[in-house]
Amino acid sequence: MKLNFGILGGGSWGTTVASLLAKNNNTILWARNEDTVNEINTRHMNSKYLPGGELNKNLVASNSIEDTVKNADVIVVGIPSQHFRDALKIAKPYIRPWVPIVSLAKGLELDTKKRMTQIIEEELPGHPAGVLTGPNLAKEIHAGQAAAAVIAMVDDTIAKQLQGSFSTGLFRVYTNDDVIGCELGGALKNILAIASGMGDGANAGDNTRAALITRGLSELTRLGKAMGGKGSTFSGLAGMGDLVATCSSSKSRNYQVGFQLGKGKRLEHIIEEMNEVAEGVKTAKVVMELARDYNVDMPISYEVYKVLYEGNTVYDAFNGLLKIESGSEKEPG
Ligand SMILES: NC(=O)C1=CN([C@@H]2O[C@H](COP(=O)(O)OP(=O)(O)OC[C@H]3O[C@@H](n4cnc5c(N)ncnc54)[C@H](O)[C@@H]3O)[C@@H](O)[C@H]2O)C=CC1
Numbered sequence: 001m002k003l004n005f006g007i008l009g010g011g012s013w014g015t016t017v018a019s020l021l022a023k024n025n026n027t028i029l030w031a032r033n034e035d036t037v038n039e040i041n042t043r044h045m046n047s048k049y050l051p052g053g054e055l056n057k058n059l060v061a062s063n064s065i066e067d068t069v070k071n072a073d074v075i076v077v078g079i080p081s082q083h084f085r086d087a088l089k090i091a092k093p094y095i096r097p098w099v100p101i102v103s104l105a106k107g108l109e110l111d112t113k114k115r116m117t118q119i120i121e122e123e124l125p126g127h128p129a130g131v132l133t134g135p136n137l138a139k140e141i142h143a144g145q146a147a148a149a150v151i152a153m154v155d156d157t158i159a160k161q162l163q164g165s166f167s168t169g170l171f172r173v174y175t176n177d178d179v180i181g182c183e184l185g186g187a188l189k190n191i192l193a194i195a196s197g198m199g200d201g202a203n204a205g206d207n208t209r210a211a212l213i214t215r216g217l218s219e220l221t222r223l224g225k226a227m228g229g230k231g232s233t234f235s236g237l238a239g240m241g242d243l244v245a246t247c248s249s250s251k252s253r254n255y256q257v258g259f260q261l262g263k264g265k266r267l268e269h270i271i272e273e274m275n276e277v278a279e280g281v282k283t284a285k286v287v288m289e290l291a292r293d294y295n296v297d298m299p300i301s302y303e304v305y306k307v308l309y310e311g312n313t314v315y316d317a318f319n320g321l322l323k324i325e326s327g328s329e330k331e332p333g
């Protein structure tokens with residue numbers, strides 16, 4: 001069934017998802033930048049975030065958040081986590097009752113430590129809240145390469161309907177009812193992608209990367225389960241799938257932050273030169289607090305945190321990890 005979609009956020013992922021949706025649905029994309037809106041409407045491109053390659057010609061962009069959401073059957077939010085709540089507050093007066101709200105963001109709110117669907121529930125109570133996540137590097141999907149994703153909603157009927165709307169031949173969407181686990185998988189893997197990038201930047205080698213990914217999955221799963229996610233989710237697309245993609249791809253912004261740190265560049269300079277968001281930088285702060293709150297050991301994330309915020313070098317992080325006693329793989333840690 002053809003639905004009306006309103007997408008908030010004209011960055012690389014919001015635009016990519018909007019273009020996918022426009023294939024089978026009436027789709028409006030809200031972007032703040034007027035040049036971006038004009039370029040999408042006239043040249044079917046968003047060259048600031050997705051240089052090269054055309055967007056679906058049916059995609060309409062708008063500067064008006066009211067026009068974007070007022071007739072929408074589904075709202076999709078592709079705004080970075082630290083601004084997600086603000087965007088919902090602006091859109092709220094124009095959103096129809098009971099419309100499902102789907103988050104694309106992979107982070108946690110700094111001040112509250114909350115997931116995006118918790119923010120949706122607070123700002124728009126009564127609206128079904130879900131997340132689209134998985135190993136989905138925007139630039140590959142924009143280039144027409146195949147990928148798989150997960151739509152997680154508590155209500156399976158809505159999840160199945162949205163599965164049909166988001167799916168195209170090359171974008172394969174699975175359903176999941178574990179919203180907490182799916183959201184946490186996407187947020188936590190970004191810190192591990194920074195770790196993996198650091199290792200590669202410092203020429204640590206392929207074995208080190210494999211160890212970081214595997215032990216990273218273990219710590220991500222530990223915290224995710226403590227917070228209410230299901231173990232099986234973390235070995236699926238939203239957990240292991242996304243972890244592998246971002247820890248091994250130079251297209252990942254989080255990996256890139258780590259890679260540049262591994263080359264000895266300072267964090268401020270890396271962020272200054274980046275045109276896009278790397279959620280893991282802020283999520284690392286939140287996750288350190290959550291690890292304390294839930295009494296969960298997260299040694300790799302802690303080493304990343306110390307490089308980002310306590311002046312440690314990548315070599316300090318490497319040595320820090322080597323000093324930790326290796327336990328048994330049978331243990332939950
Ligand atoms: N790019 C990717 O490959 C993927 C990104 N994601 C997630 O999607 C979310 C969005 O990321 P991207 O689109 O990649 O980021 P981006 O950095 O490419 O673009 C962010 C967009 O949000 C807009 N924005 C920022 N603050 C805003 C505000 N207060 N009000 C309105 N608009 C605002 C910016 O103008 C920009 O258009 C992030 O949480 C990211 O982790 C998830 C899957 C894949």
Ligand SMILES: O=C(CO)COP(=O)(O)O
Nearest residue numbers: 134135136137252253254
């Ligand atoms: O989440 C992503 C791919 O699934 C995108 O990762 P980055 O935000 O690190 O680019």
